[in-house]
Amino acid sequence: MKSLLIPALLTILLVGLLTACYREDLLPAGDQTLVLQPNSVDGKDALVNLQYPNTNYGQSERLQSLSWTIDGSNVILRSYLAFDLSGVPVGSQITSAKLSLFAYHDGTLPSEGHSHQSGSNSAYIQRVTTFWDEETITWNNQPSYSIGNQVVLPQDTSALQDYVGIDVTGLIQDIKNNPAEGHGMVISLVEESPYRGLSFASSDHDVKEKRPMLTVTYKESTSR
Helix, strand or coil: CHHHHHHHHHHHHHHHHHHHHCCHHHCCCCEEEEEECCCCCCCEEEEEECCCCCCCECCCCEEEEEEEEECCEEEEEEEEEECCCCCCCCCCEEEEEEEEECECCCCCCCCCCCEECCCCCCEEEEEECCCCCCCCCCHHHCCCEEEEEEEEECCCCCCCCCEEEEECHHHHHHHHHCHHHCCCEEEEECCCCCCEEEEEECCCCCCHHHCCEEEEEEECCCCC
16 A cells, blocks of 8 residues: 555656646746848938938938048948837846847948948947937937947948847847937947948838848746
8 A cells, every 4th residue: 555655646746846837826937939020111221421411311221320421521321220128028137138130232332331441330329318200300410329238330341341149248138228218220330531431221122131130038027
């Protein structure tokens, strides 16, 4: 009888343990992943141009951070982009955020594609802290930005280099934590001197795979 009781007791204990492990309130908070690569309808990005300070480029197929000269005039371009982070629950801890930007070059202008003719074309990615509209943003009404958790893109290794998996974790966490001061990102050259620049495809690009992509991994808050 004793030999029969022991297996029976072990079975009861095992069932109880498995039941407890599957209770929702005892489950560990797992990582969730959100991949964002919006198109021209859902995407929010634009470039601004010092040469035409009141012109909006919200429908441009490219995002450029550049300093150049055209017909003797100085040209400085900066790019703005924002992703819809509403799919990340409020209070979540962002464990990883990776931005991927894909090179744009159609061969029509010498300033397209990456260039570091006169020096490094390294660039800042910084958090935008005031509201901007894709259809109205211009050089003259650029929003403000913060240097907190800024990211530096290194000089390119080729004119058509894709920048894949840029670590923007701290910056995206700041955007999510402070929605009133989290309005996407601005990309601008560290040194805005001719002739240097970065050129990427925007969300308006015809090829889906070339559009900016943000991959966010997060843990939901366990508080109830």
